């Protein structure tokens with residue numbers, strides 16, 4: 001038999017096994033889902049815009065059971081309650097009437113501004129929908145996963161769960177979610193500071209001037225067009241915001257210095273990721289590494305430890 005034939009037949013069973021593994025596991029009543037971290041707001045799109053990040057991510061293993069139980073491991077898991085009434089996945093399991101043993105391996109630290117609580121909720125929504133054959137579309141799963149967010153922040157906003165479930169760039173409004181696949185390099189720098197979404201919402205101004213509104217509309221339109229064109233310059237320009245971001249920046253030691261340093265290193269735009277404290281920068285691919293080390297150094301100069309993710313816009317939750 002020719003060598004090529006031997007290789008191709010030897011490989012085939014492996015590929016088939018990989019393809020059918022999720023189906024086999026589902027048949028056995030278990031599934032694993034990887035749901036990405038996200039960055040909400042992007043400056044001009046407060047409570048509306050979001051992007052899925054290629055990394056980091058939560059990995060959630062689900063197994064059918066008589067009642068909901070939760071086990072936490074990974075980044076910051078010691079601070080996350082395993083009580084289903086207090087964990088975002090508990091509310092999702094209840095909404096889908098899908099009891100399960102849920103094991104969450106946190107890749108996304110809680111209170112990070114990287115949609116940590118939303119990533120687990122998104123994974124649970126996608127996985128339990130599949131495990132229990134509930135038949136919801138990805139878009140229909142967004143408000144279900146958002147019920148988990150309500151548990152931690154008191155508000156069921158969809159801007160983090162939408163990109164974690166659907167991938168790409170998402171525009172979440174009361175009418176539903178618009179999703180665009182986009183490819184923009186990003187740097188997410190997470191300082192060793194905790195900012196809870198609840199606290200960060202308390203400092204959001206209640207009013208804005210008309211000139212700020214005009215500016216915000218212009219920036220949001222630029223950012224959306226930039227996402228359609230995969231244009232980091234336009235996306236960065238659209239991340240500018242003078243309403244919510246300055247109020248929240250006061251909660252993040254070193255924010256202004258890190259922002260300035262990233263812009264000087266070539267970032268096309270810099271803002272607070274979600275409710276903070278992560279600072280996120282858009283950039284061209286070739287500048288990403290330099291911007292990442294510059295942001296780390298700038299936090300360091302302010303006496304703040306940080307870690308950095310060189311990432312980009314990625315896909316939504318994956319079942320495997």
Ligand SMILES: Nc1ncnc2c1ncn2[C@@H]1O[C@H](COP(=O)(O)OP(=O)(O)OP(=O)(O)O)[C@@H](O)[C@H]1O
Pocket residue numbers: 038040079080081086087088089104109110111112113114115116117118120121152153160195196197198273274275276
């Ligand atoms: N499965 C979960 N994963 C992470 N945090 C959770 C989970 N369930 C409950 N929590 C609680 O949610 C809070 C963190 O959520 P919060 O929305 O404040 O941060 P975040 O999701 O990282 O940020 P953001 O929404 O601004 O991107 C913590 O108090 C944490 O204990």
Ligand SMILES: N[C@@H](CCO)C(=O)O
Pocket residue numbers: 040041046047048153157159160197200201274275
């Ligand atoms: N849009 C939300 C995201 C955090 O969950 C906020 O900034 O408060």
